[in-house]
Amino acid sequence: xxxxxxxxxxxxxxxxxxxxxxxxxxxxxxxxxxxxxxxxxxxxxxxxxxxxxxxxxxxxxxxxxxxxxxxxxxxxxxxxxxxxxxxxxxxxxxxxxxxxxxxxxxxxxxxxxxxxxxxxxxxxxxxxxxxxxxxxxxxxxxxxxxxxxxxxxxxxxxxxxxxxxxxxxxxxxxxxxxxxxxxxxxxxxxxxxxxxxxxxxxxxxxxxxxxxxxxxxxxxxxxxxxxxxxxxxxxxxxxxxxxxxxxxxxxxxxxxxxxxxxxxxxxxxxxxxxxxxxxxxxxxxxxxxxxxxxxxxxxxxxxxxxxxxxxxxxxx
Amino acid sequence: xxxxxxxxxxxxxxxxxxxxxxxxxxxxxxxxxxxxxxxxxxxxxxxxxxxxxxxxxxxxxxxxxxxxxxxxxxxxxxxxxxxxxxxxxxxxxxxxxxxxxxxxxxxxxxxxxxxxxxxxxxxxxxxxxxxxxxxxxxxxxxxxxxxxxxxxxxxxxxxxxxxxxxxxxxxxxxxxxxxxxxxxxxxxxxxxxxxxxxxxxxxxxxxxxxxxxxxxxxxxxxxxxxxxxxxxxxxxxxxxxxxxxxxxxxxxxxxxxxxxxxxxxxxxxxxxxxxxxxxxxxxxxxxxxxxxxxxxxxxxxxxxxxxxxxxxxxxxxxxxxxxxxxxxxxxxxxxxxxxxxxxxxxxxxxxxxxxxxxxxxxxxxxxxxxxxxxxxxxxxxxxxxxxxxxxxxxxxxxxxxxxxxxxxxxxxxxxxxxxxxxxxxxxxxxxxxxxxxxxxxxxxxxxxxxxxxxxxxxxxxxxxxxxxxxxxxxxxxxxxxxxxxxxxxxxxxxxxxxxxxxxxxxxxxxxxxxxxxxxxxxxxxxxxxxxxxxxxxxxxxxxxxxxxxxxxxxxxxxxxxxxxxxxxxxxxxxxxxxxxxx
Numbered sequence: 001x002x003x004x005x006x007x008x009x010x011x012x013x014x015x016x017x018x019x020x021x022x023x024x025x026x027x028x029x030x031x032x033x034x035x036x037x038x039x040x041x042x043x044x045x046x047x048x049x050x051x052x053x054x055x056x057x058x059x060x061x062x063x064x065x066x067x068x069x070x071x072x073x074x075x076x077x078x079x080x081x082x083x084x085x086x087x088x089x090x091x092x093x094x095x096x097x098x099x100x101x102x103x104x105x106x107x108x109x110x111x112x113x114x115x116x117x118x119x120x121x122x123x124x125x126x127x128x129x130x131x132x133x134x135x136x137x138x139x140x141x142x143x144x145x146x147x148x149x150x151x152x153x154x155x156x157x158x159x160x161x162x163x164x165x166x167x168x169x170x171x172x173x174x175x176x177x178x179x180x181x182x183x184x185x186x187x188x189x190x191x192x193x194x195x196x197x198x199x200x201x202x203x204x205x206x207x208x209x210x211x212x213x214x215x216x217x218x219x220x221x222x223x224x225x226x227x228x229x230x231x232x233x234x235x236x237x238x239x240x241x242x243x244x245x246x247x248x249x250x251x252x253x254x255x256x257x258x259x260x261x262x263x264x265x266x267x268x269x270x271x272x273x274x275x276x277x278x279x280x281x282x283x284x285x286x287x288x289x290x291x292x293x294x295x296x297x298x299x300x301x302x303x304x305x306x307x308x309x310x311x312x313x314x315x316x
Numbered sequence: 317x318x319x320x321x322x323x324x325x326x327x328x329x330x331x332x333x334x335x336x337x338x339x340x341x342x343x344x345x346x347x348x349x350x351x352x353x354x355x356x357x358x359x360x361x362x363x364x365x366x367x368x369x370x371x372x373x374x375x376x377x378x379x380x381x382x383x384x385x386x387x388x389x390x391x392x393x394x395x396x397x398x399x400x401x402x403x404x405x406x407x408x409x410x411x412x413x414x415x416x417x418x419x420x421x422x423x424x425x426x427x428x429x430x431x432x433x434x435x436x437x438x439x440x441x442x443x444x445x446x447x448x449x450x451x452x453x454x455x456x457x458x459x460x461x462x463x464x465x466x467x468x469x470x471x472x473x474x475x476x477x478x479x480x481x482x483x484x485x486x487x488x489x490x491x492x493x494x495x496x497x498x499x500x501x502x503x504x505x506x507x508x509x510x511x512x513x514x515x516x517x518x519x520x521x522x523x524x525x526x527x528x529x530x531x532x533x534x535x536x537x538x539x540x541x542x543x544x545x546x547x548x549x550x551x552x553x554x555x556x557x558x559x560x561x562x563x564x565x566x567x568x569x570x571x572x573x574x575x576x577x578x579x580x581x582x583x584x585x586x587x588x589x590x591x592x593x594x595x596x597x598x599x600x601x602x603x604x605x606x607x608x609x610x611x612x613x614x615x616x617x618x619x620x621x622x623x624x625x626x627x628x629x630x631x632x633x634x635x636x637x638x639x640x641x642x643x644x645x646x647x648x649x650x651x652x653x654x655x656x657x658x659x660x661x662x663x664x665x666x667x668x669x670x671x672x673x674x675x676x677x678x679x680x681x682x683x684x685x686x687x688x689x690x691x692x693x694x695x696x697x698x699x700x701x702x703x704x705x706x707x708x709x710x711x712x713x714x715x716x717x718x719x720x721x722x723x724x725x726x727x728x729x730x731x732x733x734x735x736x737x738x739x740x741x742x743x744x745x746x747x748x749x750x751x752x753x754x755x756x757x758x759x760x761x762x763x764x765x766x767x768x769x770x771x772x773x774x775x776x777x778x779x780x781x782x783x784x785x786x787x788x789x790x791x792x793x794x795x796x797x798x799x800x801x802x803x804x805x806x807x808x809x810x811x812x813x814x815x816x817x818x819x820x821x822x823x824x825x826x827x828x829x830x831x832x833x834x835x836x837x838x839x840x841x842x843x844x845x846x847x848x849x850x851x852x853x854x855x856x857x858x859x860x861x862x863x864x865x866x867x868x869x870x871x872x873x874x875x876x877x878x879x880x881x882x883x884x885x886x887x888x889x890x891x892x893x894x895x896x897x898x
Contacts, residue, residue, distance in 0.1 A: 014361050018384020018507040024489065025496045032489070085360075093628055093660025095360050105663065134366065134381050141362030141658065169381060169508055216520075229518040229782040238518075249505060255493075257529070258500025264520030265510040268377060276378060282371040284513075 003188050007048040007076035008180075009068055009115065013096055013108045014135040014144055015082025019126040020052055022170035025254050026177040034177060041190045042181055048073055051098065062101040069114035075158065077183070078119040083128040083135040084109050084150050086143030095142045112150065121157040121183060122147060123164045125176055130165035131199075131273040138277050148200055159187055165200040168247060169270035173254050175205050199273055201246065206271075210242035210250035215262045221299060230264065236292065239284035240266035243291045247271035322351075340666060341844055341863055345855035350863070353837065353844035355828045356671030360628075364656040367818040372398045372791075372810050375818055376512050379806065382822055384507040388421040388499065389575075389799035393806040393820070395512040396795025399584035401810045402514045404785035408579035409778055410516025412770045415576050416530060417503040417511075418797065419763040422575075423537045424495025425800035426694075426756035429871045430548060431477065431488035434749050437865045438551060439477035439485075446851050446861040450558050457554055461546035464729045470554045473547055484547065491540050494533040501530050516782035524774055531767050534760065538719050539727035541757040545735060548753035552746045560850065564745030564866030566842040567605060569688055570696035571678060571826070573613060573796035573803040574600035576762045579769055586641045586794065590614050594706050597762045598798055601700035602678060602690065608703045609683055614642060617794050618681060620805065621649035622821070625675025626668070626830040630657040636817075637809065641792065647679065651807040651819035652792065675832035676825055691839040692802035692826045693870060695743055695751035698758070702739050709761075714738040715754070717761045735761075745843075745869035752800070752871065789813050799823040801871040827870050840867060 012020075023031055029039050037043035049064045068076060085095035087107050099106040116122060124147040127133035135144035148163050156162055166179050179202055185191035194202040211217060219225075219234040226233030236243070242250055242260075245267055252259040260267050269280030279288055324342050342352040363382055367375055376394045380387035392414060399406065406414075436442060444451050454471035467473045476484040496506045502519055503509030511518045519526075574596035581595040593600045593613035601611040602619075610616065618640060624631040633655035635648040646652055661669040677687035690696075701707060702715045709717045715737045723730040737754040740747040773779065789812060796805040802823025809817045829838035837845065843866055851861050 016381055016384040016387075016507075018381070018387070021384045021507045025493050027493075032486075083361075090360075090660040092662050094663055095660070097663070134363070134378060135361045137366040137378070139365065141365045142360060144361070170384065172505075226520075228784055229513050229516060230520060230522070230780065232520045253500040253505040255497055257497045258504050258506070260504045260510055263500075263502070263504035263511055263518070265504045265518045268510070270377075270508070276366075276374070281374055283374050283377055284371075 003075060005044045005046060006120070006184060006187070007046050007068075007073045008050075008079060009048055009065070009073065009076050009119070010050040010079040010081065011098060011108065011111065012051050013080060013082035013084050013098070013129070014142070015126070015128060017052065017081070018170040019081045019129075019176065020050075022173045023176045024173075026173035027255055028174050029177060029181065031177060034181065039181070041185050041188065045184065048076065062099045062106065065099065065106060065111055065115070066101055069111075069118065071118050074118060075120040076118070077180075078112075078115050078122040078157075079125060079180075080112070080122070080129040080147050081125050083132050083144035083146060084112060085135065086145070089143045112147075116151055116155070119157050120159045120187070121161045121164065122151065122155075123166065123180060123183065124148060125166050126171060127167045127169045127270060127272075127275050130167045131275075133169060134276055153200070161193070162196065163200055164194070164196065164202065167199075167201060167206070167271040167273070168249060169275065171271070172249050175248070179205065197246075205248055206246045208246065208248070210245045210247045210261065210267045211240070213248055214242055214250045215259065221303070232264075235261055235264070235266040237286065238266045239268065239282075239286055241269035241272070241280050241287045242267035243287055243295070244279060245269040245272045339840060339844065339863065339867055340664075343849060343855070348849040350844050350847045350849070353841045354666050354670055354830070355838055355840040356673065356830060360658060360660075360672045362656070362658065364818055364820070367815050369814050372401050372808055372815055373514060375806070375808060375815065376514070377508075377510065379820055380508050386421065386425060386799045386801065386804075386823060387507045388418050388503070388509055389797050389804040389823070390806070390820070391509055391512045392418055392797045393795040393804040395514060396584060396797065397793035397806040397808045398514045398795075400586050400793030400795070401791035401808050402785050402787055403791065404515040404783050405583045405585065406516035407778065407780040407783055409522070409770065409773050410781045410783070411577050411582045412579040412766055412773060413502045413517045413519060413781060414512060415579070415766050416763060416770065417499050417509055419576065419759050419766065420495050420498035420530075421506065422759045422800055423498070423756060423763070424492040426752050426759065427488045427492045427495070427540065427544065429800060430544060430749060430753050430756070431484050432479075433871060434752075434865075434868045435477040435485065436479045437861065437868055438474060438555060439479065439482060440471070440474040441478050442861065443474055446859070447558070448852055450555075453558070454554060459550045461550050464546040465543045465550075466728050467547065467550075470551060473551050491536060494536050498530050498533045501526055513782065515785050516780075519781050522774075522779055522781060524771065527767060527770055527774070534763055534767065535722045536724060536727070537756070538760045538764070539722045539724045539729070541719060541760045542729045542733045543727065545753050545757050548750055552750050556746055558850075560746055561741070561744055563847050563850070563862050564748070564843045564869050565742055565847070566691065566839065568603055568699070568743055569605065569690045570603040570699050570743070571616070571690040571692050571803070572598065572600055572697035572700040573616060573798060573805060574598050575697070575798035576766065579766075579773065586614070597707060597765070598697050598758075599701040599704040599706045599710070601704050602680075603696070603700060603703065604680065604683075604688055608700065609680065611700075611704045611706060613796065614640070614644070615682060616678070617796070618644045618646065618650075619679040620651060620821075621647055621677050621679050621687060622651055622654050622819070623649055623675040623677060623832050625832045626670050627674040628659055628661045628669050628672055629674065630659045632657065637792070645681075651805070651821070652794075652809060652817070654819050655817065656819070671830040673825060673828045673830055675829045675838060676821060677832055677836075687832065687834070689829075689832075689836055689839060689842060690826065691743060692823065693748060693751075694755040694800070695748045697798050698737055698751045698755060699739055702737065709758075715758065717758060719757060719761055720764070743843075745866045748869035748871075787813065802827055824872060828872065840870060843870070
């Protein structure tokens with residue numbers, strides 16, 4: 001497969017466009033950098049289909065999807081934002097239609113069925129596309145699923161990669177653009193293949209919990225809990241789920257601004273596969289005690305040893 | 317049947333809130349006018365069903381996820397409703413910080429709306445293709461505001477709006493990032509801000525340096541507002557001169573719930589809502605046939621009726637709430653009573669049920685007793701604020717304010733500038749866009765005032781951001797605030813400590829509403845019916861640019877597929893271009 005030119009086909013399902021809004025804030029690189037080919041190694045990417053960005057319209061637009069299903073856009077990466085409803089539950093109506101071609105409705109699920117047979121790789125952006133997210137929330141009125149569940153953990157694209165998930169609601173702007181960029185560099189043999197965890201998240205971004213990366217985590221190890229919003233201290237007693245959520249949004253949001261716990265907001269697990277159901281909800285109920293107890297036991301011993309180690313003068 | 321040839325155009329897909337919008341129109345090709353229109357949504361997620369049985373607190377985080385473009389008004393309307401349910405009043409600093417996050421979003425959203433969503437419909441590419449005679453004229457017409465924005469002729473402005481290439485289009489994409497950054501300072505992130513909690517805001521280590529960061533970014537919007545308003549005025553005055561006043565026109569039936577709370581006045585209490593809502597920097601109110609009939613948010617709330625109309629829902633629910641906390645009679649169709657019971661139906665049956673959007677109407681219960689079709693959005697709220705006389709900037713027929721001087725590299729005009737937005741003759745496509753640009757400038761002005769209010773509070777040692785509360789078992793609440801493209805209104809009924817019923821109306825709910833039980837069309841539908849077609853060429857080749865411009869002027873959030881039919885035969889399938897930029 002020649003990869004000099006790669007088409008990107010971005011579908012929006014049961015989504016809010018928040019992931020699209022997020023990626024347009026990215027800085028390192030910006031989306032414009034990527035699309036203009038300003039970054040070495042990332043040239044030749046063409047946004048062939050994005051319902052909200054594309055220049056083409058008319059039959060040309062719907063035809064892109066139909067043609068891609070027939071292999072005319074190979075190689076292409078399938079990108080999904082939003083969850084996939086179960087259309088059988090909607091009969092005789094519809095839950096998610098993304099277009100119409102020759103008097104035939106293009107339902108989201110049918111389109112994914114077709115595209116997933118041809119795509120080089122598939123990337124799910126956001127918690128909805130990854131694991132179902134809010135539409136999948138109990139009682140899941142529309143039978144919504146994420147791409148990982150819809151295609152299955154064993155699914156592989158033409159490049160041999162499984163579904164790549166970038167969870168978060170939305171994911172940090174740079175997370176999205178960097179995973180997409182990294183996947184392209186890897187496909188072209190420039191960067192190593194991204195290592196994925198059991199939830200198909202790239203470990204270089206999602207390998208640590210929001211708690212481990214938390215800028216105010218020192219208050220936890222220092223034994224200072226906040227008991228009111230606005231009070232400086234560990235946010236665990238206010239319901240922080242950072243200890244069970246693999247996410248880097250606790251650090252900052254973008255360009256050095258924001259960041260969940262850094263601002264003072266308890267993490268409520270919007271990047272976790274369980275979101276928005278237990279154990280992430282109720283969002284401001286305390287996280288399960290188990291992980292805290294485990295960390296405290298390990299930490300108590302280690303803190304003693306670390307303290308003792310600091311009694312010796314460092315030899316340089 | 318009409319005399320001339322008939323042509324049908326379908327615009328599809330809007331989500332209930334912000335995703336997939338559809339419009340189906342019939343055009344008399346000889347008279348070159350739209351004769352009938354249906355607006356609908358082909359996507360459903362079921363948020364209100366998912367909310368049942370959860371903590372009211374969680375609704376603040378869940379409901380904003382209906383819309384990634386305008387999440388903050390959802391968060392703010394929701395947290396206001398939950399403030400009431402829990403019976404807690406946030407401290408003034410909590411209110412001010414919520415306002416600052418809200419304003420930050422409005423600034424980014426207005427820029428994107430005017431220059432990246434609506435602008436390309438008037439770009440060189442679009443005008444040359446659809447209205448070539450305008451292009452000739454635009455090249456000859458000098459831009460009156462060129463000393464502010466630097467474009468010599470109107471045609472130069474059009475070129476600057478070309479998608480992904482024009483100067484204004486690209487600069488807007490860069491400037492809008494500052495809005496997200498500002499929202500993240502006090503909101504933790506954007507889209508979907510996480511710091512809004514009942515009783516205030518979750519922000520630690522609040523200091524003057526946070527406010528300073530915000531102010532620095534705000535000044536970029538202040539500088540940009542001067543260019544944005546001037547360039548919009550020049551372009552739109554030109555478009556009006558080409559005979560565009562009837563495109564997207566409808567009668568002046570408008571509503572606003574108000575925005576930007578006064579930190580000293582907001583108490584969250586429903587019983588005091590009339591007073592604190594009137595002190596908002598953007599006024600609440602309803603205009604019927606051009607006349608202001610109320611500025612009372614309580615009266616507005618009582619008058620809201622969400623009919624199922626032609627929506628794919630069942631209307632079988634109990635009339636549980638009979639009066640509001642002040643004793644006003646609450647109708648069965650009021651969202652405190654309404655339930656969400658989906659009943660999916662066949663697609664494209666215009667004479668039957670056709671949409672996932674319901675038919676929300678405003679019942680003038682203190683006046684004629686009728687249910688009115690009202691339009692929401694920047695034009696409506698500027699109109700109400702200009703007429704209401706509740707803020708010093710309101711003159712009765714205009715809104716006057718000044719932005720200070722700001723010399724910032726990359727921006728073209730450094731001087732101070734006075735703005736006056738005047739109430740236009742009627743709502744139409746052009747005036748909706750103009751109002752959005754002026755609302756950007758007015759929001760920047762309001763945020764400057766609120767930053768100063770925030771600094772005053774800090775100086776006075778009133779830095780508390782949150783009021784603790786004891787959560788009750790039962791409660792009822794209503795919260796409403798203006799979003800860029802309409803208003804967010806949320807209603808929550810709590811029983812046994814969890815959500816018994818949660819209903820909310822997105823900005824699009826009012827404007828994209830379907831036919832009601834009296835067969836009255838919704839605002840999108842009204843604006844399309846009788847819209848003239850200016851598009852060049854024979855009807856077979858029409859792409860529906862006037863339909864697109866009329867619909868875009870309302871600023872629906874996402875891209876829509878447009879299908880053009882002639883009679884029964886479909887000849888073209890189209891996607892609306894340039895819905896959301898990058």
